[in-house]
Amino acid sequence: MRKVTVTIVVGIALIAAVVVVTLTRTSPRVLRVGLPGGLATNRTVLDLVTGETAVCQTNEVLPAGASDIRISLWAFFGPQVHVIAYRGSQILTQGRRSADWTSDSVTVPIKPLNQATSHVRLCVVAKPNSEAMFILGAPSPTRKAALISNSGTPTPEGGVGEEQPLKGRMGVEYLAAGRSSWWSRVLSVARHMGLGRAFTGTWITALVAALMTAAIALTLRLTLRELP
């Protein structure tokens, strides 16, 4: 019985500590959007691909300190994504995201740059792939549009014969760590949770907390009572 009590005390302390640490972290903030309005408003389907693909677009501006790039791709079983940022023939930064994501955007971590860089050619490589994937963005003139290659191999300079222009530019957002921790936003999150339902109010958050507190208390009581 004593061992069980010690395990529970240590376990609860551990969970509480990880919760506290997690809440000191920040949620990512958008440093720069590639298209006016961001990803949420630019959802035109530029292409539907089912194989290995490389999409590159020029004239991107890579902000200083960007730690992640969010790209407008929709997939149910998202493939492995490799992002490469070129300036001329030089690779400025790159990053990878493993396969199996489901969403209308995929976030790829990259190595942050110390200073903002313009005239960047940003390439997104989805390889290997056999599942359907939509490339989303906003319509644009052909000379500004993203280029797609089915070989799945990007080139720093572009202009390779097999690259074809899409209907527009792919949605891209550059992200960095946020400034305010989750702790400092607890109240605003609690208020937010009280919206979008038949009844409104922060009491909804309190109700969820009460339900979970009761569930945890009963769990611990039952564990202590039943285990030898």
Next chain:
Amino acid sequence: MSRTPAQSQRPRKAPVGSRSFERRRKSEIERAARRRLARAQGGPSTDVRAVLRRVPAAAWMCALIALLNATAWSIITPPFQGKDEADHFSYVVQLANKGTLPKLADEGGFGGYSPEESLVMEGVHYYQTRFTPAVPAISSMAQQRALMEDVNAGASLEGSGEAGVATSEPPLYYALQTIPYSLGGGNMLVQLQLMRLFGALLGAITVLLTFLFLRELLPSVPWAATVGALCVALQPLLAFMSGTVNPDSMLYTIAAGVFLCLARAFRRGFTRRLAIVLGLLIAAGFITKLNFIGFAFGVFAGLVVLTMREARTRDRKQALRSGALAAGIGLAPVLLYMFHNVLSNHPTFGAAAGLITTKSLFHELSYIWELYLPRLPGMTHYFPGITTFKDIWFDRSVGLYGWMDTTFPVWVDNVALVPAAAVALLCGRELLAQRHALRARLAELCIYAAITLGVLVMLGISSYHNDVVIHEAAFGEPRYLLPMIPLLGAVVVLAIRGGGRRWAPVIGAAMVLLFLGHDIFSQLQVIGRYYG
């Protein structure tokens, strides 16, 4: 002093030796004998209250914990952000308001939701939020006011007569959901919340049945069943699914009931009453969700094994009668459905008919294999770049909530491999240590394996059809495996026992905390995604 009516109605004690005393004594003896006989035959008591009284307090506590957990999830998940929730809701609307089942459109795809549902979905920013982790749920009072206007607009509830992906599903779950739907008055958001609470109740019953299944399976360590059921009650994917409108939640309950009946039949004999209950559960499964077809293959194999065993060890006639009774009751809705289809010139197997056509049996088998296991030489590469058992089944079991758009960071999935491997090792150790005892239960274990295999194959066939034949997405969601959640409880129990007598309680407590932590962080992840 005058007597109160209650006192005056109380029966007077008959004097010892009187005729009424003897009569009462005789009937009490007969009742006791019947109870003893029923217990000896493994038959359940006819008195429901007596049956419920026999359920241990710990089982009720586990169910209550599951109810609280799923209720919390039902509030955390924004309206219609459960998987296909809008479609399932639309089915209930159709059934409750028109009294008819939804119909598949002849051509042109899904014709749309009712004007009221469309308005409310617009009000909660359903399409903007779904699949888009960067877009949270509505966040301002102005948006809330607009939503309330949409809810109270009094728009028509008459839709296209379809219910999206739910259209082809059988009606039992939806028919039951019309009760909370009608209790919600005219407010669609209240109706949705009440329907979610019904799902939470089903989640609680699933946990209760899982507890009884585990107690039946391993009666020598009663507290282990409590730990197993607690882990199931705190399993976040089960709580999330139970907290949204989805027939899966009822399928889990029925599956848990079937597992319990099978475990009882293997231990206490395949009685007539148990056969009736099992048959009713099978029938309910068939009219709850099409996925039950896969589950049922193993259950029917179980019926054959149980009948043969019973015929060998006890009364042959009785055994055959029990087997036929369970199969007959279970198959009745399927046969009626097929008969109706034949009469109305529809495909005999209805919506399931589409799954029977295949391009190539070898390719289909290769696909099903690769959906779960590494590709073998000679097989077409269906999932290049994806290690299906890890990337799909394991990682997504760690966390896949909302409209499939809320997951943990990749490193969490990798860290989760450590406790999962520890549980697998402990479970394997116990199975190895108990191999002689397991031999006696080989038939029962094979049936559980057959049920699991049936579910996996059925899911593989559906996925192949959707992915390869009609070029839509593959079905890679662990929620489809949750009908086997009682077996997860069994794995937990075995892992605890695998730790040895000395450490078993410590491992049990650690296991409960592991599931609790998983649940809490899953909720925080969903809160961060929708309200952060």
